[in-house]
Amino acid sequence: MMSKGGRVYIGLTVLFALVCQTFLIRLEKGSIHLSMDAWHTNVDPTFFKYITHLGDGLAFVAVVLILLAFRRRGAMVLSVVSTGVAVLLLVGVLKQVVFPGVDRPWGFFEEGALRIIPDLKQHTHNSFPSGHTTAAFALYGVLAFWFNRRWISVLLFLLALTVGYSRIFLNQHFLIDVFVGSMLGTAIAWVNYWLFSKMTHPRMRDRLF
Numbered sequence: 001m002m003s004k005g006g007r008v009y010i011g012l013t014v015l016f017a018l019v020c021q022t023f024l025i026r027l028e029k030g031s032i033h034l035s036m037d038a039w040h041t042n043v044d045p046t047f048f049k050y051i052t053h054l055g056d057g058l059a060f061v062a063v064v065l066i067l068l069a070f071r072r073r074g075a076m077v078l079s080v081v082s083t084g085v086a087v088l089l090l091v092g093v094l095k096q097v098v099f100p101g102v103d104r105p106w107g108f109f110e111e112g113a114l115r116i117i118p119d120l121k122q123h124t125h126n127s128f129p130s131g132h133t134t135a136a137f138a139l140y141g142v143l144a145f146w147f148n149r150r151w152i153s154v155l156l157f158l159l160a161l162t163v164g165y166s167r168i169f170l171n172q173h174f175l176i177d178v179f180v181g182s183m184l185g186t187a188i189a190w191v192n193y194w195l196f197s198k199m200t201h202p203r204m205r206d207r208l209f
Contacts, residue, residue, distance in 0.1 A: 002145070005153035006193065009144035012157045013137065013186045020179040029174045033105055037114055040169055045117050052166040054159065055132030060084035060139055076146050079196035083142045086188045087135045094184075095126045102128040105171045114171050123172060130173040130181035136163035137185025138192075145193035160185070 002010075023032055053059070060080060067077050095102075105114055107124030140156035147153070164182055167173040173181075 003148040004150055005147050006145035006190070008150045008153040009141055009157050010186065010190070012154070013141075013182060016161065017179065017183060020175060020182075024176055024179065029176050030108060032175050033168070033171075034109075034113070036168055036175070037105075037171065041115060043169075045120070045170065048166040048169045049117070049120060051162055052132060052170060052172075055136035055139075055163040055167075057084065057088070057135070059135070063139060063143070075196040075199045079142055079146070079192045080139070082196065083138050083188055083192045084135075086192065087131075087138050087185065090184065090188065091129065091131045091134050094129060095131070099128045101125050104173060108174075117170060120170060127173055128177050128180065129184055130164065130167050130177040132167055133160075133164040133173070133178045133181030134185040134188070136160040137182045138188040139185075141186050141189030142193050145189060145197075 060083070064077060064080055067080065103125060104123050104127040106122040107127075137160045140160040144153040144156045147156075160182070164178040167178055168175060
């Protein structure tokens with residue numbers, strides 16, 4: 001049975017998906033991105049340059065270390081590790097094999113069409129799906145499923161959403177990349193939670209140490 005936190009997280013992700021689809025069905029991805037980029041003209045990018053790293057692989061390492069420090073259940077820790085591995089493998093296959101070479105905004109538009117963000121490397125290819133968004137929705141999603149608190153799930157969802165938005169703000173991805181990444185990440189989180197929550201061995205159900 002899914003926890004209250006899990007239901008809230010999935011509900012918010014579905015709501016986000018519906019909003020994304022409303023725009024993606026009606027508008028071309030390039031026009032959506034240019035409109036959003038225009039909104040960001042006078043916004044300081046510093047916050048988003050830092051928050052985007054919460055979708056890095058190191059975020060998984062940090063969470064695992066925190067869970068170990070607080071002696072969380074073995075199944076919970078293993079589910080986070082498994083989620084990270086699944087994200088790495090699936091995103092790698094999708095980017096390199098299934099959808100290789102899809103242009104990012106900096107490869108899609110002509111020079112001068114986008115804002116230049118200081119001290120940020122702008123990648124041009126392997127846009128679909130957004131790896132950072134997938135990782136964020138997977139990591140914070142699997143945590144939301146374990147923590148049976150609605151307010152924690154809301155905070156974790158907002159954190160994942162902010163990471164996804166940062167990828168658009170920093171001109172690293174299109175909305176469709178973030179949309180698919182959020183769906184993929186949430187699915188990965190649910191599968192891993194479902195698998196590891198079924199563990200019945202005492203060492204997996206109890207707190208570590």
